Amino acid sequence: MKEKKLERLTDAVYFMPPEEETDRPVLAAICGRERTLIMDAGNSASHASLLLEALAERQITKLHAVVLTHCHWDHVFGADRLNLPVIAHLQTKQALENMAKLSWTDEALDERVREGSEFLFCADMIKKEFAHNRDILIRLPDQTFTDKLDIDLGGVRCTVEHVGGDHSSDSTVIYVAEEGRAGGVLFLGDCMYPDLGGKYTVQAVLDLLEKLDRYDADCYVLSHEMPLSRNEYLEYSGLLKLLCSITVEAEGELHRILQEYTRRVGKEPGEIELEAIHCFVNGWTAK
Ligand SMILES: [Zn+2]
Structure with missing residues (x-):
């Protein structure tokens, strides 16, 4: 697997690009003067380790916490390795509590795919990411919120907001406003994607876009692609509308x-x- 390095998006924001091969999402570090906030925990301990190594290389320290964008495996399985306080929406915590009871062996995954409680795509990707060494420890969030949460990192303010949507009803976005920078960065997680069964519902999409449109961002980060400019985001949301x-x-x-x-x-x-x-x-x- 070609290892992706940390890239700089703005003065305060670094990100590790997604990797399609095992469905690794974007991970990011938002660095204020006082604290650094991590966006998403990665799809495995090895994915989280890559982030930690990359942060150390760049001498990014003062790691404060990790915010989860939603409960899907590829965003949360690395949380135990990060070993940071985990912040998540209450629904994300509830989903993780249920996931913590599950077994992740091939047999257990195949059984859940058969009974319809797991998607084949996710099961295949988990098998590929972990091979036979399934060291999956689900770390439960330490802090939850239900609507919005502001986190001041020192010169950089983050707004964490629950937006929901078809993809996962717990979907949460993180808006980053930096001192001295006109536009912000909006981390969207997977919220603009359809649900894993391939469904978009009109009302959920309209409700979601109305919430996203309130943010004055010039950079938009969907978790499974490279960052988008405002124009690219408007093209995407315009198509959905x-x-x-x-x-x-x-x-x-x-x-x-x-x-x-x-x-x-x-x-x-x-x-x-x-x-x-x-x-x-x-x-x-x-x-
Ligand atoms: Zn997802």
Whole structure:
């Protein structure tokens, strides 16, 4: 596996890029004068170790806590190795309490996939990340919140807000405002992605985007891709808003959505747009 290094995003923000091979999400360090906050714990002890080594190399110290963006395995399994106080939404804590009771052997994962309580994609990625050494210790959050939490790192203020959405109802974003910097950085976790079964529901997407639009950010970090500029984010959220409107108008019918998309945009949907359209169709029929 090619190891990703820590990259600098702004004066205060460093991030480790995602790795598709075993679904490792972005990890980040938000560095104030007094304290450093870590965003997400990684998908394993080895992923978390990479972050700790990279931080040591850059002489980033004063590690204060790790904030979890949501409860999915790839964002939380590294928390025990980080060995920092864990801050998470109350729902994230409740989900982790349930996950802590589970076994992660191949057999247990296969059984949960069969009974429908685990997604095949996640089970496959866990097997790939851990091979046979499943040293999975779920660390439970030390501090929880239900709506919003402000963390002052010294010259850098973080707002941690629960936003929910289709992907995971506990989804939380972190907005970083740095002294002397006009725009902020918004860590989105996976909140803009569909649920793991491939569903977008119109109301949940609209509610989510309304919350995200309140932030004045010039840099947006989705956990499984490289950071986006404000324009790239607006393009993405604009597509989702357009598809919400078309899905309602076409009453969730695929062929009508495709027709209406082509009429409004002036060209047929590409691969990314098609994938999103299918998620809206799935979400509509699942209503
Ligand atoms: Zn996720």
